[in-house]
Amino acid sequence: MNIIVPATSANLGPGFDALGLSVSLYNEVSIQSAKFSSVSINGEGSENVNLKRNNLFISIFNEIFTELTGENENFRVVFDNKIPFSRGLGSSSAVIVGAIASAYVMAGFKADRQVVLNRALTYENHPDNITPATLGGFISAVVDSGRVYANKFEVDDSLKAVVVIPNVAMNTNQSRSVLPKNYTIKECVNNLSHAAFLTSCFCSKRYDLLKIACKDMMHEERRMSALDELFEVRKLAYENGALMSSLSGSGSSFLNIVYANDAQNFRNKLAGKFNKFRVEIFSFDNDGFQIIQS
Template sequence: MTISVPATSANLGPGFDTLGLALSLYNEIDIKRANFSSISIIGEGAENIKLKKNNLFLSIFNEIYYELTGKKDSFRMVFKNHIPFSRGLGSSSAVITSAIASAYAMAEFKIDKNVVLNRSLVYENHPDNISPAVLGGFVTSVVHNNQVNSIKKAIGDDIKAVVVIPDKPMSTKESRTKLPKHYSMSECVSNLSHSAFLTACFLEEKYDLLKIASKDMMHEELRMQTLPELFDVRKTAYENGALMSTLSGSGSTFLNITYKSDAANLQERLKDKFKNFRVEILSFDNNGFIISKS
């Protein structure tokens, strides 16, 4: 079998730990039964020997597969990674969701995306990245009684993501330590109102209002201070047609959304100014993970 899982961008400004969307940048894993277990990695992480010895995908896959079958079978796994690590594009969520879904598939159980989503919550305790990785599109989620409840909106081809991927990673765990333990009432109300408005903008396709909707007062600028060039990325993006410009997850990637007709110009301007950063035009993925069997 082969599973393909998309990159994701979470928070989207004010939607801290709740809002996310899926991007057309994928990790792909080929899995075959074998006489002995083996792993190959192509692309991102190929040079990291530790990934073969301490592989999160394999750990989760084996745990779920044994639970479902009571067996410890051997598999040949080939990882074709395109999602950068520690760049705010949901690489961990891609690993978690695809490992769970793959275990169900290889155990010959029906793939229920709600089951995969809720089992993923055990390994990542907020749904902003795991929900779009599973469902695709723009997703707003809430956890209630340890269950994820999500509403998905497919995103049309009239808008594109222009992502700026710096050459420096950011650790989600470390970046959270920079955040305050308490927020003022006005900060909380601001983020509540903006995240609600941002959700409405995506659901109603009011993309011209995204700049207003994506204002954050809780985390974004505190995290951006680690890589001050990101302030200039946002300024440049807005000067060149971006509808919204936000830190992707905890960074370091910056997500810029623009109309399709403006995407190439925005990419060119950002490339010219930030020559050490990777700048890509991506469509939005509306499927989430996909499994194909051979």
Template sequence: MKICIPATSANLGPGFDCLGLAIALYNEVTIKPSRYQSISVKGEGEENAKLKSNNIFVSIFYEIYQEVTGKKDPFRFEFYNRIPFSRGLGSSSAVIVGAIASAYSMAGIKVSREAVLNKAILYETHPDNIAPAVYGGFTSSIVENTKVRTLKKELSSQLRAVMVIPDRPMSTAHSRTLLPKSYLMKNVVYNLSRASLMSAAFFSENWDVLRAASKDCMHEHRRMRQLRELFEVREVALQNGALMSTLSGSGSSFFSLVKQENAAKVAQALKNRFESFRVEIFELDNGGFQILQS
């Protein structure tokens, strides 16, 4: 079997730990029965020996596979990674969701996407990345009594993601240490109001309010100070017509939502200003992970 899992951009400014969307940039994993376990890695991380000796995908896969079958059959795992590591594009969530979904598939057990999502929350405690990796589209999620509740909106084919991917990673764990333990009421209300308006904007496809709705005062500024060029990335994107421009997850990538006809202009302006950064235009994903039987 082969599974494809999309990249994701989470938080989207004020939607800290609850809002996210899926991007048409995919990791692929092919799993084959074998006489002995083996792992091959191509693409992102192919030179990292730890991905073969201590592979998180394989560990989670076998936890689930043994749980449902009682066996640890040997398989060959072939990874083709396109999602950059530690760049705020949901590489960890793609690993978790992909491992869980493929384990059930290889065990011959059909499970719902909701079941995959609620298994994934045991490994990734915030649903902002895992929900769009499961469902695709734009997702708004909460965790209630250890269960994830998510609403999904399919994204228009007329929209594109312009991603600025710096040559420097940012650790999510380290980024969280930069955040305060408590917030002023006015800052909480600031983010709540904008996250609410953003959700309404995506579901109603009212893109005109996104620039105002995507502003944040709880986490972005503190995280972006680790790579100050990101402040200018946002300015350049918005000046050239981006609908919104936000830190992707905890960074270091920056996500701009643009209309298809304006994507090339925004991307070129960013390339001209940030020559050492990778700038890419991606379509958006509405399907989430996909399992292909070979």
């Protein structure tokens, strides 16, 4: 059995811990029954020896598989990781969602997406990354009584994501530590109104209004201050016609949404200015995780 799980970009400006979308950058995991347990890692994390010994995917997978079957079995697990760690592209959510879905399938059950989503809350207590990793598309999600409720809208093929990926990691917990414990009414109203408007733009495909809709007053610039170049990324992005430019998750990556016809030229402009960073073009993923039976 193989599973692919997409990268995600969360928060999306004002949608702090509530809005997210998925892009066509994937982690793939192959799992097979074996006489002895083994782990191989290709791509991101392949040089980190500790990932084989202390692997979150393996831990979650074994926990749920044993819960479902009452058995401890051996598996050969091969990771092909494309999603960079600690860059605001949902690498941990991909691990969590992938491990849960895989455990259900290998235990002989259907990987029901709502079940996977609710179980994922045990390991990540906000829904903005785990939901697009599970469902794909653009999502607006809330948590109520331990259950995730989400509305999904497919992102149009006429759009591309141009993602700037700095060579600097940002730890989510450290990134949250720079945020204030209290916000003003003005800040709260700004984010409520803009998050609602941003959701309506994706719903109605009014992509021309995304620049107005994605304005944030709660977290984005506070987090961007850890890497001053991010302010320049956003400035250059809007000077070159970005429909939307916002910090991806807690950073350090920056998500830019452009029309597909403009993507290559736009990417070249950013890559020319920020030649120490990766600048990649991705389509949007509207499917979420996918199980491939071998």
